[in-house]
Structure formats: C-alpha cells, structure tokens
Amino acid sequence: MRKLKNAELDRLDIDGFKKAEKTPLILVLDNVRSLHNIGSVFRTADAFLVDEIVLCGITATPPNKDIRKTALGASESVKWRYHKDTLETIQELKNKGVVVIAIEQAEWATSLDAFQSEPNTTYALVFGHEVKGVSQEVVTASDVVLEIPQHGTKHSLNVSVSVGLVVWQLFTSLRKG
Numbered sequence: 001m002r003k004l005k006n007a008e009l010d011r012l013d014i015d016g017f018k019k020a021e022k023t024p025l026i027l028v029l030d031n032v033r034s035l036h037n038i039g040s041v042f043r044t045a046d047a048f049l050v051d052e053i054v055l056c057g058i059t060a061t062p063p064n065k066d067i068r069k070t071a072l073g074a075s076e077s078v079k080w081r082y083h084k085d086t087l088e089t090i091q092e093l094k095n096k097g098v099v100v101i102a103i104e105q106a107e108w109a110t111s112l113d114a115f116q117s118e119p120n121t122t123y124a125l126v127f128g129h130e131v132k133g134v135s136q137e138v139v140t141a142s143d144v145v146l147e148i149p150q151h152g153t154k155h156s157l158n159v160s161v162s163v164g165l166v167v168w169q170l171f172t173s174l175r176k177g
Contacts, residue, residue: 012077014076017046017049017077018077020049021049022051023048023050023051023170023174025051025123025167025171026050026052026053026098027054027125027127028056028086028125029041029056029127029159030056030126030127030128030138031056031058031129031132031135032059032128032129032130033129033130034159035060035070036067036160037158038059038071039070039072039074040071040160040163040164041053041127041159041163042062042067042071042080043070043071043072044164044167045078045167046071046074048168052079052080053079053081054081054082054083054124055080056083056086057084059082062075062076062080087138087141090138094141098122099118099123100124100126100142100144101125102139102145102146103125103127103134103147103148104128104139104145104146104147105133105155106147109145110145110146111149112149112165115144115169115173116173117170119174126138126142127159127163130159146166148162148166
C-alpha cells in the first residue's frame with residue numbers, strides 16, 4: 001500500500017464545496033470556548049458537507065488565527081453565522097421545521113447508536129461548553145437528546161471529538177436514506 005498524495009485525493013475546491021449538495025445538518029455551538037475546538041468543528045463540517053454552523057454565546061467567530069490554525073481554511077468553505085442567544089437560535093430553527101438534537105448526557109436520552117434519522121429531515125445538532133455542556137434551557141427546548149455511549153472512567157469526550165462522532169453517524173445514516 002502507498003499513501004496517497006493530497007493532489008490524488010480529488011477534493012473539492014471552495015467554489016465546488018459551496019455548489020455541492022449539503023448534508024442536512026446544522027451544527028450549533030452553545031458557548032464553546034476553545035478556538036482550537038471551533039476550528040476542528042469547521043474542519044469536520046467541511047469533511048462531511050455540513051450545511052451550516054451557528055456559533056452562539058461566547059463562541060468565537062472567524063476570522064481568527066487560532067480558529068484558522070485548526071480549521072485549515074474550512075471557515076472559508078463552510079457557511080456559518082453568529083447568534084448571541086442559543087435558545088433563540090433553537091426556536092428559530094424549530095420554526096423552520098428543523099429537528100433540534102442536543103448532544104448531552106440527560107435523563108431519557110437516546111443512545112447515538114440507537115437513533116434513526118428520517119429522510120428529508122434537517123437536523124440541528126447542539127454541542128455545548130467544554131465543562132458545562134449544553135445549557136439546561138437548550139436541552140429542555142430540544143426535540144431529542146442524544147448521548148454518545150461511553151464505557152470508560154471519564155464522563156465526557158472533547159467537544160470536537162463528539163462533533164466528529166455524531167456527524168459521522170448521522171452523515172452515514174442520512175446518505176443511506
């Protein structure tokens with residue numbers, strides 16, 4: 001086996017990305033504080049053709065050199081916007097028919113591996129602050145709460161890792177349907 005060179009990967013350019021059919025996923029970052037995590041989320045969103053990222057609360061926005069460092073240009077390809085209030089963002093999305101899913105450990109949460117996506121549905125995935133998680137008011141306002149199954153001693157995953165796992169799971173299920 002031989003590793004492929006970047007030129008052999010046949011990736012989209014920014015214009016091609018913007019014209020490509022998007023995965024019906026919107027990522028909502030609820031007060032994510034780490035610039036490197038934000039950049040990593042942009043990169044994951046680019047990799048799986050996510051429709052949009054909504055940055056809320058204290059979440060920093062591009063242009064920012066520390067976001068750019070991890071995003072590697074994805075903040076130029078992925079559509080994004082800022083909204084100060086996460087709860088207002090959630091209500092706005094719900095009013096447009098988007099199914100809002102908080103990624104959190106909560107009573108009655110659905111395990112990520114048990115979740116069944118529906119065709120022709122747009123999902124907003126809400127990821128929270130590195131220590132506090134998704135705010136309780138946003139969890140309460142969400143249509144669904146998904147929990148990533150974990151079996152070790154730690155109580156959580158890094159938010160950018162959580163984004164990668166959940167987006168991959170929904171990307172594969174939505175592309176099958």
